[in-house]
Amino acid sequence: MITVLVSPAELAGGRFELAGAEHHHLFRVRRLRAGARLRLVDGEGRARWAEVEAVGAASATVRPGEPAPFLEPARRVALAVAPPRPERAAWLVEKATELGVAAIHLVGTERDPRQLAPAGLARLRRVAAAALMQSGGSRLPKIDGVHPFAALAGIAAPFPMRAFLDPGALPWEGFGAPEPLLLAIGPEGGWSDAERAALVAGGFRAAGLGPRLLRVETAALAAVALALAPGLASR
Structure with missing residues (x-):
């Protein structure tokens, strides 16, 4: 399971472009390809599964889908x-x-x-x-x-x-x-x-x-x- 931190707007919306350091790490270092499955989180407690639809030289198209597990401790x-x-x-x-x-x-x-x-x-x-x-x-x-x-x-x-x-x-x-x-x-x-x-x-x-x-x-x-x-x- 690969977890990626994105903005609340990106998590809540439809397709978006993933660029910058995360693009480099996922698609240059880890060499993920189109069709890869990601778990997106917004840092505020929400999570969704997502699919990588296309990978470009500087960005990748990601489509959020169904809710993903909430992996947090029971106690605050x-x-x-x-x-x-x-x-x-x-x-x-x-x-x-x-x-x-x-x-x-x-x-x-x-x-x-x-x-x-x-x-x-x-x-x-x-x-x-x-x-x-x-x-x-x-x-x-x-x-x-x-x-x-x-x-x-x-x-x-x-x-x-x-x-x-x-x-x-x-x-x-x-x-x-x-x-x-x-x-x-x-x-x-x-x-x-x-x-x-x-x-x-x-x-x-x-x-x-x-x-x-x-x-x-x-x-x-x-x-x-x-x-x-x-x-x-x-x-």
Whole structure:
């Protein structure tokens, strides 16, 4: 199954021309031909099967058809994470997208007020798009610029379950619950006392992942996997 990310208008309409980088990858690198079957997604949760009708030097004619499977986790899980260094941030976005997170909110913290340039944000979104197609997902995670820590209360509002990772905290039974979950992961230097108190006051539960000291991206992905795994049995 080859998944291709297209615009909502292209997915909803009739025939359209597929050009640019995706044309090069599909028809020059992978050498697909007319008659090939694709799965189109719009990044907003919709998917359709499609047929390649004709292949030209710079574009290919694609005709969307019947609805295709919606391959998303049963549980909505989002991250609020202190941004790691650029290469590690890209790796985190790639793997979190493959797992099916709903959003990746970058949050500045007292011990790591790191910012993200517009070019860096654009790169993370490109990484997410490539990971979505590679994994066969249907919905792109929302990725926005770095929020101040105080914005975390608003980010958390739609989530009935909230947890923050904290070294030394006990494992948390909420990882296996079905309700939408926001996971907050602090910087490698840890949360400040004031941030920890604010998280608890905002309805976040402290959760631990064992005795080892994990990097930000490792902790984030381990927590996401724990939160999504119970729902796989019912899919």
